[in-house]
Amino acid sequence: MSLIKLENVSQIFGFGDATTVALDQIDLDIKKGEFIAVMGPSGAGKTSLLNILGLITPPAKGLHTFLDQEMMRMSQSHLAKLRQQHIGFVFQKHNLLPNLTILDNVSLPLLYSVNLGFLKRVEIVKRLLSRLGIHKKEFLYPYQLSGGQIQRAAIARALISQPTILIADEPTGNLDSSNSQLVMDILQGVNKEGLTIVIATHEPALTKYADRIIYLKDGCVRVDQKLRKNQQIDLGKIHDAIKKQDMRRKNKQESAGDKEGASPAAKTAKVRKAKVRKIRNKK
Ligand SMILES: Nc1ncnc2c1ncn2[C@@H]1O[C@H](COP(=O)(O)OP(=O)(O)OP(=O)(O)O)[C@@H](O)[C@H]1O
Ligand SMILES: [Mg+2]
Numbered sequence: 221m222s223l224i225k226l227e228n229v230s231q232i233f234g235f236g237d238a239t240t241v242a243l244d245q246i247d248l249d250i251k252k253g254e255f256i257a258v259m260g261p262s263g264a265g266k267t268s269l270l271n272i273l274g275l276i277t278p279p280a281k282g283l284h285t286f287l288d289q290e291m292m293r294m295s296q297s298h299l300a301k302l303r304q305q306h307i308g309f310v311f312q313k314h315n316l317l318p319n320l321t322i323l324d325n326v327s328l329p330l331l332y333s334v335n336l337g338f339l340k341r342v343e344i345v346k347r348l349l350s351r352l353g354i355h356k357k358e359f360l361y362p363y364q365l366s367g368g369q370i371q372r373a374a375i376a377r378a379l380i381s382q383p384t385i386l387i388a389d390e391p392t393g394n395l396d397s398s399n400s401q402l403v404m405d406i407l408q409g410v411n412k413e414g415l416t417i418v419i420a421t422h423e424p425a426l427t428k429y430a431d432r433i434i435y436l437k438d439g440c441v442r443v444d445q446k447l448r449k450n451q452q453i454d455l456g457k458i459h460d461a462i463k464k465q466d467m468r469r470k471n472k473q474e475s476a477g478d479k480e481g482a483s484p485a486a487k488t489a490k491v492r493k494a495k496v497r498k499i500r501n502k503k
Contacts, residue, residue, distance in 0.1 A: 221252045222250070223385060224285065224385075225249050225250075226248040226272070226285075228247065228281070229245070229281065229282030230246070230439075232280045232500070239496050241439050241496065243265045243439045244265075244440050246269065246440070246441055248444075250416065252414075252416055253414055253415075254417070254418075254431060255407075255411045255429065256419070256430060256431075257427045257430035257433050258419065258433075258435075259421060259424075259427070259434070259455075262422075264438065265439040266436060267389055267420065270387050270420055274303070274309045275302060275303045276303075276309070278291065278292065280500070287384070289302075304381065305381070306385060308383035310378045310389065311389055314371060316374060318362055318363065321359050322354075322357050322358050322359070322365070323341070323359060325362065328377065329380055329381045330344070330381065349372075352372040352373075352376050353372065354372050354373060367394050371392070371394075372406065375403065379410065383415070385418065386415055386416070387417075388419045388420070390422065391419055391421075393421075393422075404429045407419070407429065424452060424453050427447060427451070427453045428447075430447055431447055432445065435462075443458055443461065
């Protein structure tokens with residue numbers, strides 16, 4: 221069953237010559253229960269994509285359907301409600317509030333949705349923290365935790381409202397390999413219980429936890445493929461396949477008399493301006 225659909229979705233930032241096409245006519249269909257790894261070089265558009273999926277930033281253009289509802293028509297307050305009910309988000313920088321204890325940080329989303337007494341809140345948070353292997357840390361502040369513990373607290377905060385989808389932007393970005401593995405085991409555990417997961421990562425080793433990989437380059441989806449159980453992708457093969465695609469496209473354009481031969485990687489200012497015009501004109 222389809223959870224999220226993006227059709228012809230583009231994202232742009234900035235103005236004039238400084239305009240960046242962060243996402244360029246993306247089509248995606250995310251099904252309930254999937255575990256998707258979004259990969260691609262720095263600046264490829266991973267965070268921009270995750271922010272759209274997480275209802276944080278609306279796309280500049282295109283159709284975005286979440287739970288069969290068209291997002292572009294929604295009011296800010298309705299979007300906030302959907303976010304609160306259905307989306308757990310782990311930011312690229314963990315975003316825990318430094319002046320709140322781990323208990324208050326993790327239970328923050330609950331304050332907006334349910335009216336729980338202090339003891340009940342402590343009990344729920346304690347149970348979740350202990351599941352994530354960081355029990356007895358609830359009364360500490362973020363600066364008193366290690367990087368791996370903070371990241372697990374950020375995941376706890378994203379899971380506390382029992383979301384429909386967990387979106388995590390490089391959840392293991394600053395962690396050593398054993399902490400990365402711990403975090404990924406946790407994500408795999410909740411995915412097995414039915415939670416849909418989308419993560420952005422630079423680490424090919426982590427794709428063995430996912431069942432699908434989406435590889436972005438210059439804001440375009442260049443690879444979208446299912447993975448076998450425990451399959452770790454070979455980045456070299458992906459780069460070769462993309463190079464071949466670009467070469468074929470260039471040859472085709474040249475033989476059609478298009479001297480510009482612009483591959484996605486080599487967008488000229490003219491091509492970029494035309495794209496931006498198209499995105500801005502066709503909301
Ligand atoms: N708020 C913004 N204002 C201007 N440009 C932006 C903004 N957000 C993103 N961009 C630009 O959009 C492009 C895609 O950025 P994005 O953060 O999505 O990349 P990324 O794939 O997540 O990179 P990384 O792996 O480094 O996190 C980049 O060129 C970036 O500079
Ligand atoms: Mg990013």
